[in-house]
Amino acid sequence: MKIIIIGNGMVGYKFCEKLIAKNPQDIELVVFGEEIRPAYDRVHLSEFFSGKTAKDLEMAPASWYEDHGVKLHIGDPVMHVDCQNRTVTSHAGITESYDYLVFATGSSAFVPPIPGVEKDGVFIYRTIEDLEMMRDWAPKAKKGAVIGGGLLGLEAAKAMIDLGVTDTHVIEFAPRLMPRQIDETGSAILQAKLESIGLHILTSTNTLEITGSDKISGMRFQNDQLLDVDMLVISAGIKPRDELAKSAGLAIGARGGILVDSQMLTSDPHILAIGECALYEGMIYGLVAPGYEMAEVAIATLLGSDKQFTGFDMSTKLKLIGIDVASFGDPFSSDAEVRSIVLEDRNKGIYKRVNISADGKMLLGGILIGDAEQYNMLLQTCKNQVVLPPNPEDIILGSRGGESEGGAGVLSLPDDAMICSCEAVSKGDICSHVINGAENVEAIKKCTKAGTGCGGCVPMVKDLVNHTLKSQGIYVRNVICEHFDYSRQELLDLVHLHNLRSYDEVLSAHGHGDGCEVCKPLVASLIASLWNEMILDKGNDTAQDSNDRFLANIQKGGTYSVVPRIPGGEITPDKLIVIGEVAKEYNLYTKITGGQRIDLFGAHLTDLPAIWEKLIEAGFESGHAYGKALRTVKSCVGSTWCRFGLHDSVSFAIQIEERYRGIRAPHKIKGGVSGCIRECAEAQSKDFGIIATEKGWNLHVCGNGGSKPQHALLLASDIDSETCIRYIDRFLMFYIKTADPLTRTATWLNKLEGGIDYLRNVVVNDSLGLAEELESEMQKLVDNYVCEWKAAVENPEFRKRFSHFVNAPEEKDPTIDFEVLRDQKKAKAWN
Amino acid sequence: MVETMNNTWFLACQVQDVPENGGVCVKVKDQQIALFHFARRGEWYATQNECPHRQQMALSRGMIGSQGEEPKVACPFHKKTFSLKTGACLSGDVEAIKTYSVMVKDESVYIFLESDEI
Ligand code: SRM
């Protein structure tokens, strides 16, 4: 099959590149290009003025075409197409026949029929030659003007300033700048910005004549207004290059452009058209990304596969250095249902507007002026229909809790999110290349071409590279210790994947050496977090920290404390009496703890099983005061008694404490439930804190007391009990799966890129699509719960371990000594 | 020498009395000796039970493991670690602990005591 491509611009080149990459058999490619050099990067044309050479802008050198067997005729436009005989003839007289012909003739600048446009000193802004001529002319010019206040006109105006023509006017026919991309307020703020860099803006201004003899000397507008000008750039729009197609008899749109269908076929089944010359559904796409997509579709059509062009998003970002302007999706909300959130700061020249669906969930489009840093993220959020956070204004205001946006936003995008639209490179593509060794942006550019088009996605690519490296543990490998070359998270995945249930199995399968006091409790905790089996079983007892191994906290002198669970802090008189009796019988010091329960201190190891037997008989369970596990869910008395109480905070606290009891985590977890905003349960200092509202509950997460107190942050408001539990399920499970060892939720959140917004996206908006999995994993843990003290006292093998002397099990440690204190005892001071 | 006559292999317990890869405390008159079954290596070790850091009778409840090739035990109180072979403190400034030889015969575990230790 022989294919001829007319036009060697950006899209014509991309067609060749993409086709060759597919390694097709028996295909002959012939390219005719009118310009004197092979295709170059027109998008970055303006960089020609900041020092880039024609060579730098080249898409690929001439040798590339040769190396890939492409016959390239440059500086030789096609003059005639014979559709009947399927031949083309060039200006130099070369005639070639084709099986398929592809028009990629692009556009030229549209020059309005103003008298005098032919004068010297009047330019268009499209090719390297245009820019060379401007460069040669500029030193003689003092006063400049640009006709056209659109995207390209403003770029040209900026170029004028860079060329030294600092007194430059932008003449716009419409009442405001960039009317097709931004709204009125946006235009006004942009105008103020441009004026601040020295440009003069004339809107609602119609040019009637360009004056001067051979050379431009001025412009005359309506109302006979005059402006002295010695250099003018016309950038009033584009005009598709359809003249050749027209003379060949192809169907042309009423206002120009070669008509194509969704397969890029023209009215002749052997001729296709792509790029800026193609008219699809009444639209010329004046951007490079849709052109590349058309190239892709055309190739599919030629190779017989099924791919359709279905239109393309016209989101754009202006490349003016120093002034950010971007618009994406639907920048104007036409629908009455659509809600807009606007941030306007005239002082700083910032204007941001986002349009949001009526249900507050989807981003439909928006405008960014003065600060377009969020452009890529918002564009992707919009395109991929990522569910918005509950306070959508955060997406333009940034989170105000001091959390950095970081790159976490990128993480919330799905794998098939298009990061580089120019080159159609998805997030998944980039991440997998990073994993395969492309460890920096340059390497990614090389192997995926992402970031080589308009360049707008480069910051996102960078974020993705860093995040992926991090998640691969490449820069920050938090390896556990000398026995395991993995981070906690990696090891958790391995243990899960291979269904390992004992420390020894894990060490043999994934570690080396004999373990130590760092990896043993860590792995034991992972195993417990994953399976929630009795922690002393399967030989895991000796891998547990001393406290877990003996199901009690070791205290000064070598005695232990006994902390029965008292869910929500609620206890019956009968149970209080049992605690008193047990404490008396075993001579234990009793104290009400800071967690609303009772701690019995000073128990001998040997006595622990008997003490617990009595407590269990009275209905108590382990309080897990010794474990990296749920401690207490503190409650206030709530609506049952308190005159301010909105809901029954005690019942809810009990329900929650019983749900999560026994679950092992990277560190201990505490909760609180308050019955109203007075917050008597201090819920906001807990890992999760619930506060009653008129409509339901507010859920706060990641609070901490301890040496570095930190208030919990609001995760969701006015939710019902069931939703609240679902969110806590997800939150805790996500924490359990991702936190570093011995990291409380507060510290974990502080390290989590994207902070609370990211967490909210994961937990509430299910941005990672993990919610269901997290919930069911939690449910499994909940279902697997048994009181481990009950299991211990009932099993003679476990019970045997609770003795001080292996050869004298009845005897207590004779070195233990107490002192008297206020009618009770206390441990003897350290020596 | 006469004294050697009094050196003894003290019968501590049975193999099954000691948790694999863990320790127990053995009472020898009014002394306490920590006995460890390092099952991963098929080795047995014994040391004093008292941790020299805060004089806590706790080493038998400590966690064993290795640092490089060196077998070690970590005190449950403040995680000071000691070599099970030499008794040297591997994690800092605390003095060394005493170590004992262990022998296993017919499922019985013996600790070697010099005469002055009985
Ligand atoms: C008993 C109690 C003090 C009291 O008499 O009130 C207590 C006692 C201990 N706390 Fe606590 N904490 C107690 C409430 C608290 C609280 C207050 C609370 O929970 O409302 C806090 C601050 C809130 C928080 O955790 O965010 C608290 C922050 C700590 C910390 C620091 C945690 C941190 O994230 O910075 C530690 C050290 C650790 O866990 O690494 C700690 C550790 C300990 C240990 C386990 C230290 C140890 O290893 O011996 C103490 C053991 C007690 C025992 O043997 O049972 N304890 N501890 C309280 C038991 C509550 C309960 O019923 O379970």
Ligand SMILES: Cc1cc2nc3c(=O)[nH]c(=O)nc-3n(C[C@H](O)[C@H](O)[C@H](O)COP(=O)(O)OP(=O)(O)OC[C@H]3O[C@@H](n4cnc5c(N)ncnc54)[C@H](O)[C@@H]3O)c2cc1C
């Ligand atoms: C200054 C400037 C800035 C821009 N900035 C952006 C931007 O930021 N983002 C964005 O997406 N887009 C931008 N664009 C638009 C982008 O450059 C075009 O969308 C893209 O170049 C279109 O590619 P094309 O191949 O269809 O057309 P072109 O690149 O115009 O290529 C067509 C080629 O065909 C040749 N040709 C025409 N007729 C014949 C013939 N008969 N025989 C042989 N050859 C012929 C032409 O000479 C030309 O070389 C910008 C354009 C300009 C000028």
Ligand code: SF4
């Ligand atoms: S504050 Fe310190 S001393 Fe008091 S109980 Fe907690 S850990 Fe022990």
Ligand code: FES
């Ligand atoms: S008492 Fe053993 S380390 Fe402190």
